[in-house]
Amino acid sequence: MSRHAVIVGAGVTGLSTAYHLARKSYGRITVIEKGRVGDGASSRAAGIITGLLWSETGVRARQISLTRFRELSDELDGYRFQDVGCLNLFDAASWPERERLLPLYDRLGVEYTIMDKAEMASTWPDLVFDGEPVGLFDPLGGYSEPDHYLPALAEGCRTLGVEIREGCMISDFITDSGRMAGVVAGDERIEADAVVSTVHVWTLKVLERIGLQLPLKSFVHQRYVTAPLPSPVRIPAVNANPYGGYIRPAHGNRLLAGIENPSAPEFRVPDRSFEMSAISPPAGLGDAARDNLLPLVPKAARSDRTDRVNCADYASYAGWEIEKAGLLSFSRDGEPVLGPVDRFPGLYVGVAFHSGGFAYNPASGVLLAGCVADGGPEIDIEDFSPGRFDPDETDAYNRTLITHAEYSLPGHSRRH
């Protein structure tokens, strides 16, 4: 009899899991989504990817993602990975922490180039920096447009026989002798050999049905897109840590910028039916993105100046054409939570991808599909294991309310 896997959530993590399971000819695969494909954070992502992370498991996973993003450009109709590279910027305070990771990158064969301001200026004349940032360039990085990737991945799933059920909310799980045996959606019981929960910020509300908790925090995050610029801008995706955000080229000769909000309070999803569209960008942050990030690209000021433009020169700027806000989810130790749940054989989770769930998604799908179909992933993901947290500490952690700044990823230099 054919095996059946149910994947809860049709964001990039769930769809990628379904796609990679289908490529393994797993059997019947159903993705269940309470809204529409991409309704959660996935359609709101900036889509930036770098392989230069801060843990060995993270770096190894991103190596899978970077390879798969390129292959997916050939496999999925309407999708292309934008291989412009990713420039990660650091100031004097945050660089030593990152510099300590270079031996890890060398050992794992990860490509990178360290660049000073003059080298960056000659490589990307459209980029101009205040101060003396250090550039750590990832030549394999880049970005994807979520608006192209999501429909292409969903269609890729359907072509491989995956059923995607939209408008269907999972309200409970079916267990049988301690084993995960399926899900409940409304009046319907859907039996399955494997259940994969990829419900992002809804995780605590969904898993509470089986008394399972993980130490997770969510925060609002926002990004903006300009109107088309008069002339093309040639820049990589830039994780502009010292400037409080990031900036990248965007479809149609636009620029996309995202801005941090350290004072953002923790956001608690009120109930299972919560919709991410309820979140709008907090007041003032669009201006902060304009003032902090657009000056890095003087061409965005629609002026003839080629040096760094003062914020005042943006006063006539027409404003952002697109503004999007959504939620990021973080685990207590900053690493994703991905893999089998030992307490419930047959249950798998993929959550807490910090600001990098889009970048992780090809790897998350490959690794979760490996766990489900082959009994184990293709790389060691013990450091991502859902079982790594102490239940009492998890309980105490989840009772505490913190701000984004208090959830410290040192120096704000860990992004995407």
Ligand SMILES: Cc1cc2nc3c(=O)[nH]c(=O)nc-3n(C[C@H](O)[C@H](O)[C@H](O)COP(=O)(O)OP(=O)(O)OC[C@H]3O[C@@H](n4cnc5c(N)ncnc54)[C@H](O)[C@@H]3O)c2cc1C
């Ligand atoms: C503004 C912004 C910018 C970002 N920029 C980047 C970036 O540049 N690079 C990067 O890598 N990442 C970025 N991220 C993070 C990235 O968007 C997320 O990590 C990623 O999209 C998570 O994908 P997901 O599939 O796990 O979750 P989601 O996309 O949130 O999908 C979860 C799905 O589960 C569904 N669901 C929930 N509960 C149920 C239920 N009970 N039954 C059925 N379905 C359910 C939801 O409706 C939702 O569609 C950004 C995020 C934001 C908000």
